[in-house]
Amino acid sequence: MSLGARVAIAIMKKDLLLEFRSKEGFLSNLFFCLVVLLLFTFGFDPSSDALRQGRAAIFWIAIAFASVLTLGRTFQRESADQAIEALSLLPLDPGWVFLGKFLSNLLIIVLLMLLIFPLFVVFFDLTVTWRFWLFPVICLLTALGLASVGTLFSAMAESSKLREVALSIMMYPIIIPVLIVAVQLTEQAIKISGDIENWHWLTLLLVFDVIFLTAALVIFDYVLGD
């Protein structure tokens, strides 16, 4: 295995370890996501149809909030002891550092989605059908989009005095297409009759992922270090 790939895997493992072992890591995010998911329901009359119609949107907005928390930590934890400088001094294409960070974010976000989903099924009273197989696919493709844009922006947000706020204001307008597509596809996955339709949404999600993952890999060089 090349040095670059080994570095990327080492960074990914280190970040995953920190996420799962620290108190401010994954568990807090998971809980935060659940709280947001439930909080939204209080904005609706539970006996009306509005909650049923908005449930996919509520799920994805909760995920978007919780993901930004995870993404915000990506480079924050490298600020202690100028670890970020050390990373930028590696005799490698910075794209490998990006790849390591990106993979750890991707795994964490996918896991977050998959763990929140059963709770979503319970609280929003979904009927389990064969269409649910579509859901992991949506999660993976959505997480690819969130993690590619988010990892890049997280490195950028470190230079701003606003930090997490900077990440949010950069990220949300850019990922609007991802959220729209995720909601539309989720509607298809959780409906109780008929075939899955509107496959073109999946194409759009793929296009977003490919464009932004490529752009982030190419451009990351400019945002790491000084």
Added chain:
Amino acid sequence: MRAFLLALLYPAMLLALYCAFIFAPREKEMGEVQRIFYFHLSAAWLCMLAFLILFVFSIVYLATGERKYDVWASSSAEIGVIFATLVLITGPLWAKPVWNTWWTWDPRLTTFLILWLIYVSYLLLRSNMAESDKKYKISAVFGIIGFIDVPIVFMSIRWWRTIHPVVITSSSMNLDPAMKTALFVALAAFTLFFVVLLDLRVRQQWQDYEISLKSVDL
């Protein structure tokens, strides 16, 4: 050249006002409110121009690392945001009497709103970073990503909205000749205005930069 442009700008603006309010005929169905269209469209054209300039100079900055390209990019972004705000103000003013609603989630309107959000966050991002090459690089990166995102946003919203009936169809170019003249005069005057503003802001930022260099020397 600068004095000439400025001398040209005043009569051009007056001419644009004259054409829009007096020369162009009153629209039969919409009435006087239609006249806002000349400025609305001109402002919208300038945002597109401004954000294209931001995109191009962001790439040039990353490629060359020369400060002046960042000055061009950021100046253009500031002016673009002003005109985008004008578009978002003049649009609803026109839409309320004509469509009987301030706002509709039509693909073009929604995309424009998101465009505005993206470029306001560009300015916010810039204003919260210490002056350094890092800041200029990060701004350039965001300028590029924001521009790439716009077509994807447009596609997604077009599909999103086609689920529901489309309320507003795209307007055709079937304008009265006098209206066309008024529109082109307004477009030309606004473009001239943009050039003057951009030149002014670039010079101002550049002087700012030179002063900061001198104060470091002292």
